[in-house]
Amino acid sequence: MMVGNIQVSSTEQTGSEFTFSVELPSSSEAVEAKPEAERWPDARLTDGQTVQTFVVDDVETNHDLLTRMLGRIAVTVDTVDNGRRAVEAVHPDHDIIFMDIRMPEMSGTEALERIHEQHGADRYKIVAVTASAFEHQRRAFLEMGFDGFIDKPVSMRGVVSTTTELLDLDMDFVGWNGEAGDVERSWTYLTIPADLHESLMAAVDELRITDLRRYVDALEELGEREGLAAQLRELSAGCDVEAIRKVVSGLGVAKHT
Known part of the structure; x- marks a missing residue:
């Protein structure tokens, strides 16, 4: 029998959130990490393009990871650790904002509303960074006014594709070092x-x-x-x-x- 606990948090007309924790034995098998070259695409902004990004996340490891990823494609990154500071610190040079949803003091959704109120809904591209994987939750973020979303744990591919698509950027892909995706279905009849x-x-x-x-x-x-x-x-x-x-x-x- 596993040792752990389950918690339920319910909000009327919104739904319920279930969280749980369990104690598991340590694994005796080592997990070999993929080499760095297999996990990062060799991609950078083309010459003449500049992008200023703004990362908002209360967890230091999260915004450090996003900062590293964005730095690899040659964009400039500013960071703050909650929504309130994001509202105070956003400035005209920012092109795109990566906004964590759950943060202390002010959530990402409230920060989005404040930024839209102060600067207009079209001034900044704002991306929700969330662990919510269900399609209806993703649609809800877009309906709130977010321009896109990336899932946690964030991936380099997600960061590159979201940034280039929302800002209509051109990238120099010198080469993709990861494995090409498996093409499971044949479309040769089309x-x-x-x-x-x-x-x-x-x-x-x-x-x-x-x-x-x-x-x-x-x-x-x-x-x-x-x-x-x-x-x-x-x-x-x-x-x-x-x-x-x-x-x-x-x-x-x-x-x-």
Whole structure:
């Protein structure tokens, strides 16, 4: 029998939150961490682009990790440790704010509301940083006014894709050092227009992730290709260029639609 406890916190018309803790024996097996080269993409802002980010998180290890990740793509980072200080410290040079949701003194959602009240809803791109993984919770954050979200534990791929997409940035991907995602489903029976196929391949070859996402949207509008578009969108969110190339190169090309 495990030793532990369960706690329940309920709010009327909102729902219940269940938390638990258990005591587990220490593992006798060592877990080998992946080498750094396997976990980080070699990506940086293209020359001439500058980005100022603002990280808001009360846990030091969390904002230190985000600061390291953002620093690797050559953006400038400011940090504070709660929502109240974020409202006080945000300034015109900030382009995007990574906002933790649960913080003391002032939550991320309240800080979002204050920043919108003071500066307008369109002034800053604000990203919710949350452990909430359910789709309805993610939709709720977008309805609150967040421009995007990244899951905890944060990943380099999530940080890169969110930043580039929201700010419409171009990145120099010198190479992806991780393993290309497995392409489990074959789409070779599908055909797409020749000009769209050419545009997709060019975007992959030149590592233009923003353009790639635009072409994927066009692909979805053709109909009967929603599954293909969904997979390409997932791969592009992870900047998995080689997997995208494998999928696109296997598609049939139609001269007329």
